[in-house]
Amino acid sequence: MILKILIIAVLVTTSYGIKSYENYKVYNVYPRSEVDVERLNGLKNKEYDFWTDVVTVGNPARIMVSPAQDASFVSYMRSVGLAANVSIPNVKKLMDAQMQPASNADRSARLGSFSWDRYYNLQQIHAWLDELVTLYPGVVSTQVIGRSLEGREIKGVIIDFREGQRGENPRIAMIEGGIHSREWISPATVTWIIKEFLTSNDPEVRALAENFIWHIFPVVNPDGYSYTFAGDRMWRKNRNPANRVECTEDDNDLGNGIDLNRNFDYVWMTVGASSNPCSRTYAGPSPSSELEAQAIMQHVLSLKQKGNFLYYFAFHSYSQMILVPYSHVKGYEVLQASNYADMVS
Ligand SMILES: [Zn+2]
The missing domain is CATH 3.30.70.340 (Metallocarboxypeptidase-like)
Structure with a gap:
């Protein structure tokens, strides 16, 4: 009598691998x-x-x-x-097409190792920021305002064309990108603005660049951004697994992460936010629960102490919209912002 033994090998994977969007x-x-x-x-x-x-x-x-x-x-x-x-x-x-350099882009637009006909990963963007310090000594410096949950730097540049010559109440502005990690055109746009501030001869751009101390952060969700290259191109949230729940049978990753742009401690969990960890707009368990949101908030509060903090721009995709404060209210309520008319003109 022959005994047949079937051995079933079960492959257990501990990482998620790269998610395929074949035929989505x-x-x-x-x-x-x-x-x-x-x-x-x-x-x-x-x-x-x-x-x-x-x-x-x-x-x-x-x-x-x-x-x-x-x-x-x-x-x-x-x-x-x-x-x-x-x-x-x-x-x-x-x-797949997005990973190839764009043939219709302006290839003459370059600064240091960067061009704007392709997307760069987090390491490349951070290396470029360091490169700018060498290319523009006395104008550009880098700063790290905190670390992500997985330990990556939240890194940006300060651009100051009149360092030490601005008196007691300098004009300050901040630009942030990549808080929703899949919106790749956002960091690309923010790095383009950095290039324009450093190289443009347009008088209006020059005035903007030189009249402010600029704090510019191309990728404020570095874990999410890295994950869009290594795990899931469509990842939007950070990578915090602390509130994970099972969501669907065919996706065991969706229940991770928090929408950092819904996590700030201001009218938290009101409009456009979800309390369901499976949602891509999950606002987190409590206001400012996330390290990345905390780092941005603390930096903004510190800039308010340092001078006349006039502008904060956040870049997203995709849409053709300019949103001004306060977008959780409608109609007459928008006049809560005393400078509403200035912002929409
Ligand atoms: Zn967004």
Whole structure:
């Protein structure tokens, strides 16, 4: 008698690997009524990745759908009579193309080792910031305002064309990018602004560059940004696993991380924020629970002490919008900001 023994090898992986977006689709869905809008907002809790933050009547809502979700998504749209057209048939193809230098970019735009026809990872961006100190001695210095949960530096530059000559109440401004790590064009834009401040001959750019002490941070969510290169291109939050819950059968990572842009200690967990750790807009367990948000807040408070802190710009993608304080209120309430008219003019 022959005894056959079957050995089943179970591969246990401890890391998540690189998430593939092969055959993920993006649909454009057209809500025609408030009921449609509510229906679509209901889907946000089903772990669909909405590329449109705010769904409104008459405007296409862009929703990314995994191959596993596709059949039920399409049948739901049919059942409620919502038109859903495929806008991107395979997200992975776009991601692959994004890693190649852009052929239509201005290749003459260079500063040091940087050009603006490709995306750089965190190490490359930080190395470039160091390079600028050598290229512009006495004007550029680097600073680290804190560390991420995984120990990465939250690093930026100070640009000051009149160091030591500004008197007691210098004008100060801050620019921040990459708080939502998947929005790669944000750090790229912020590094472009650094280049413009250092090299442009345009009188208006020169005035802006030289009349302020600039504190500029291309990547304030360094763990998330690194993870968009090494783990999941579409990662938006930080990488804090402290509040993790199980979300879906086919994604054991979604329940990690906190949306740092929803974590600040100001009207926390009100508009556009979620208390569900599975959500991409999860605001965290409490205001300012995250090291990265704490570092930004502390730096802003210190700048208020150092002079006339006039501007704070945060860059996101994608949309064609300028948001001014306070965007948690509407209508007459916006006049809570006493300089509202200046900001929108
Ligand atoms: Zn964003």
